[in-house]
Amino acid sequence: MFRTSSTAVHGPGDFTLTSVVLFTLGMYGIAAGSVTSDQTVVAIGVFAFVLFAIGVVWPIVILARVSVEVVAPSDGAVGDEVPLRIIVRGRTDRVEVRVLDPPGRWWRTAVPGVGTMPHLATRRGVFDEVRVQLRTSAPLGVFVRVRQARVRMPEPITLAPRARPAPAVLYPIGDEALMTDPVPASVAGGDTVRAVRPYVPGDPARLVHWATSARLGELVVREHDPPAAQGLALVVDLSGPDEWGDEAASYAAGVGRAALAGGGVVLLATRERQGPVCERVLDARDLGRRLARAVAGPPADAPAGWPQRLVRALDFGTTP
């Protein structure tokens, strides 16, 4: 996985101060000692030069023999630290590893070894591979060898946009519109009393109609009419630069979450890789996943009768 897909982006590595000292010492010792035929001086030069050469070659060989796997959780959100499970295989004393996008901090591990690193998620989307960098300067600290690889994960991770705080905006939805809801709504209880009925164990005490119970001499509880459905069709158009699209998705996540928290029905119209999608979201997690999968392009049309809220990436170019 790692060996076949690695591509270096920062060059093969960096020379350290140690390498400068050893190289200078080695060249001087060999040159000066050879001219004066002083074998001890030449030996010191050879010693330094061999350290330099081994210090460069050893890390290259070590990293060539190391492979890495990454296992990520199925869900996450932008701005959260996602725990990534890193599995490093090979045979050496130690390497340091980090995940790019964005470049995180370095973590060390013995090889072979398995460990977990927290990585800050910065971009929305569904990712099935991750860029990983490995580095080592062992054993002499002469040369810091860096290798980079795109590692395909066994299961993709879905990174939802970070929800921007937004006020709950709910609109009443007509029955006709509800009938067009791709997913039938389960409407919660309202507050209009339709009738009373005898109490049965398990009924909440707040539903007891005390006045009627006193009149009848037995406990009765209220039965309510279902409330009028509220919600909105959130139409998200991410056409535009990626940054604007992420801002728009983040805003849409805030609007959707606020609507869901207010008990509203949210219909999300987006465009995914397979094409336009318009479906009702079940909860905040579902909302995040849908927005994570959303890509730039014309979204699906909202069903007729649904109050729409259009969120466009282009609107976030000037007023982020």
Added chain:
Amino acid sequence: MTPKPHPARPGSPWRPVAVAVVAALGAVGALSAPRLDIPVIAAIVIAGGAGALAVLTLPSFSTRRASVLVLGVGALGALRHAALPSSDSHLIVFWAMATLVALVLVDRADAESTPALVGAPPLAPRVSEATRAAVAIGAVVVLLSVAVVPTLTRELGRQEWLGKIPTLGDVQNSPGSLRASRELDMTNRPRLTDTVVFTVEADRPDFWRGEVFDVWDGVGTWSRSDDSYVTLARSGGAVPLILDSYDVGAQRGEEMRQTFYMESRFSQLIFAAPSAVEVHTDLVLVGRPDGTAGVLRGLGQGAVYTVTSRNLKPTAEVLRAADATALPEPLRTRYAEMPVTSERVRALAESITRDAPTTYDKIRAIESWLGVNTEYSLDAPLSPKGVDVVDHFLFDSKLGWCEQVASSLVVLARSVGIPARLATGFVPGERDGLGGRFVVRENDAHAWTEVFFPGVGWQGFDPTASVPLAGEAPTNGSWFDWARDHVATFALVLGAIVLGVGAAPDFIARARRRVRRRHSWPARALVRLEKLGRASGRPRQPAEGPGEYARVLAAGMGDDRLVAVGAAIDRDAFSEAGTTEAARTGADDVLAELAGRPRRE
């Protein structure tokens, strides 16, 4: 800037770094102590302490950077002292190993400053990692050094160099052993210090001869019968020296090249193993008829010249046989005339050599007498003025240093007609184990005797018992040369070890299996079955298994029970479950019974 860690914290990975840096710099301190004229311990403490302070407490540098810079400074110190002839090879090796370990530990400590993956296995112990890396890299360094260093120095090495121009002060401060002189005054004590005068790169040790003297004044001074010298002309890339036409060894002897590296600030003499034939140098040389050479204006520090010498290196038998050849008259006149000495010295020479049949034996007899009857001491009292130094040494003080001892051998030899002269110069000196050069100091100054053997040439004899004889030191070169010479042996031994270690477990397992098989029931039963078959005239064929063979025997011997015997052996030998104890007992009974049955005719 990288924040500096706190090395003093218990368990900090930088503490072993500091220890390794202190060790490396301590070695450099020990190397530099003689040059700085301070005690070795003080030099170690100062150098190591400075390194530790820099690594541990220098606040403006990261510990890693401070460590590397301190090691770099230490390396420059090690280079400086490695270039000096008195460098101690063991300290250089110690410095190298400490530096290597320090580098490994620095990198390890740096890695430990990075957080570990949560739940990841801990790193290997620091000592373990440092040891493994140091051993592996050290082996590579040694191998490459052995392969590369001699070749580099031989191919690129400077074998001629003019050196610095000596000043008047250099001339005045130089020891007498480095200055050309008309006479050798035996009533003066030579200057003997530890100062290195020159180093010599040569395949084998020898006496480095500077001058020879052949006239003894009978009191205390040696001089030359012919003190003339001529400016030597260059021929090709070398300056040929004046050769003694009677010295066969100088013409046909084994060639030996030596390169001299002057450490002293002034020398007027060209030193060389006897007998020097030519000198590779750009200096203007003067030569004497006795084959020695010098530099009129003197050699300065850093001068390098290469000498080619020839000597037959004869055996004792060859030297004994030399008496068969007549001594050339010019040599007899010049070197074998009766010296000016006392009557009792002559009588002593006669008495010592009376029973010795050959010149060589006479010389050995005199050497033995000197060894038994005189003692070597640099603190011996000087002979009184006007007294024959040789006579005084042989009969009165019996205590002296090399000049008295060698002079006595020359005078005693000449008293019985043996051509001899006094040679002065230096003993080979100690060999620098890593660099392989002979390090020659002022106190290596020496005097010895040269005896002429017809048909062989001049041969040196060192009667001074307490001075190592030329040829006793190992004849190989540096460690690198020695290792290269023995690389085939190393490879064979290593191969044998690897083969042995690799094959031993398999060999042992096979042996155990063989023993187990030999003592197992089916093996014993098969042997008995085969014995039975051979007795009946039907030995087992190589391709026949026990069962098959038993069936053949059953048919041949008319006893079907053998079929069951064969089946029992097969089952026990080849099936996982084996056979039953009853089947074994039954088979044993059948075999025992049939073995006791008389053979059918």
